[in-house]
Amino acid sequence: MQRVLSGVRPTGGIHLGNYLGAIRNWVAMQHQAQESLFCIVDMHALTTLEGTDDLAENTYTIAAAYLAAGIDPAKASIFAQSHVPAHTELAWLFSCLTPLGWLNRMTQFKEKAGKHKEMACLGLYAYPVLMAADILLYKATHVPVGEDQKQHLELARDIAGAFNRRFGEGLLPIPEPMILGAATRVMSLRDGSSKMSKSDISEYSRIELMDSADTIALKIRKAKTDMEPLPEKFSDLEGRPEAQNLVNIFATLAEITPDAVCQQFVGSNFAPFKQQLADLMVATIVPIGEQMRQYLADKATLHATLQAGARRANELAHLHMNDIRRAIGMIQ
Numbered sequence: 440m441q442r443v444l445s446g447v448r449p450t451g452g453i454h455l456g457n458y459l460g461a462i463r464n465w466v467a468m469q470h471q472a473q474e475s476l477f478c479i480v481d482m483h484a485l486t487t488l489e490g491t492d493d494l495a496e497n498t499y500t501i502a503a504a505y506l507a508a509g510i511d512p513a514k515a516s517i518f519a520q521s522h523v524p525a526h527t528e529l530a531w532l533f534s535c536l537t538p539l540g541w542l543n544r545m546t547q548f549k550e551k552a553g554k555h556k557e558m559a560c561l562g563l564y565a566y567p568v569l570m571a572a573d574i575l576l577y578k579a580t581h582v583p584v585g586e587d588q589k590q591h592l593e594l595a596r597d598i599a600g601a602f603n604r605r606f607g608e609g610l611l612p613i614p615e616p617m618i619l620g621a622a623t624r625v626m627s628l629r630d631g632s633s634k635m636s637k638s639d640i641s642e643y644s645r646i647e648l649m650d651s652a653d654t655i656a657l658k659i660r661k662a663k664t665d666m667e668p669l670p671e672k673f674s675d676l677e678g679r680p681e682a683q684n685l686v687n688i689f690a691t692l693a694e695i696t697p698d699a700v701c702q703q704f705v706g707s708n709f710a711p712f713k714q715q716l717a718d719l720m721v722a723t724i725v726p727i728g729e730q731m732r733q734y735l736a737d738k739a740t741l742h743a744t745l746q747a748g749a750r751r752a753n754e755l756a757h758l759h760m761n762d763i764r765r766a767i768g769m770i771q
């Protein structure tokens with residue numbers, strides 16, 4: 440039985456990294472799995488949000504992106520995390536069996552808290568425990584994510600193991616991370632050593648799913664590269680992170696291997712490669728952006744999709760929380 444769960448934080452624009460690293464893989468998986476749940480993790484967004492003004496709009500935007508990318512609400516539940524209160528209930532139960540030592544190892548907390556660790560909020564520190572609850576609440580077996588979520592997934596597996604050892608073997612499945620394809624870590628277009636992210640101050644560092652064709656072409660033209668021609672094999676791009684990144688993106692969009700991309704452009708400089716990359720990207724991303732705009736113009740329908748998704752998610756959550764409370768020994 441394959442049960443798939445994943446999510447995106449509604450903290451602003453949604454970009455090519457989110458799409459190639461995660462959502463695109465969900466679209467294929469929804470057809471194979473018995474149950475698929477795709478969450479918009481608004482409670483997670485609160486850990487870094489300064490104002491909450493845009494939270495609802497951002498949540499709708501992510502829902503629109505899921506739909507536009509090809510998630511079918513007849514096959515998968517699309518819902519907002521805050522519409523299923525059991526996420527936070529289970530997070531509390533897990534927080535009572537998660538050693539602080541495990542959380543102290545989390546690199547994302549260190550990155551996001553920066554120098555002012557003492558000022559960071561408890562929610563940011565506890566973030567991975569809530570993420571484990573998102574997954575295990577539905578007894579999810581497969582979690583398709585980008586590479587940056589690997590450490591969080593390992594923690595979710597450790598928490599599931601600790602829970603089972605304490606309250607009964609086999610109660611929670613150990614979830615499998617699914618880190619798929621050649622674009623598991625899409626890098627910034629301005630700096631091949633840092634990840635493409637929503638929080639980068641430079642808009643030229645990322646392609647947003649609602650960017651126009653002109654903007655995409657411009658961002659690709661301006662993307663940082665080097666002076667060397669493209670080699671015959673991907674492995675010969677060692678030490679050229681910007682080129683590696685663009686070749687991986689090309690390969691994923693064209694559904695060919697990175698080696699095949701190199702063979703196609705061997706000996707050439709980046710100009711013709713970038714031209715084709717921009718064309719490929721426009722052909723994939725622009726229709727998604729256009730559909731997102733259409734979904735966003737009809738909030739009532741989007742809202743109804745989120746409600747239907749939350750209904751199914753709450754049903755499953757209710758069943759599983761009963762098992763969990765019983766196992767812990769709480770009065771039913």
Ligand code: TYM
Nearest residue numbers: 445446447448456457460461570573584585623624625635
């Ligand atoms: P978030 O919102 O940062 O990103 C959503 C998904 O996009 C992937 N991703 C990337 N993949 C490749 N290259 C990139 N540059 C890139 N940037 C982002 C992420 O790996 C992720 O799969 N903690 C999660 C959200 C979350 C979650 C969950 C995920 C909360 N609960 C339960 C799975 C299961 C996050 O912050 O993702």
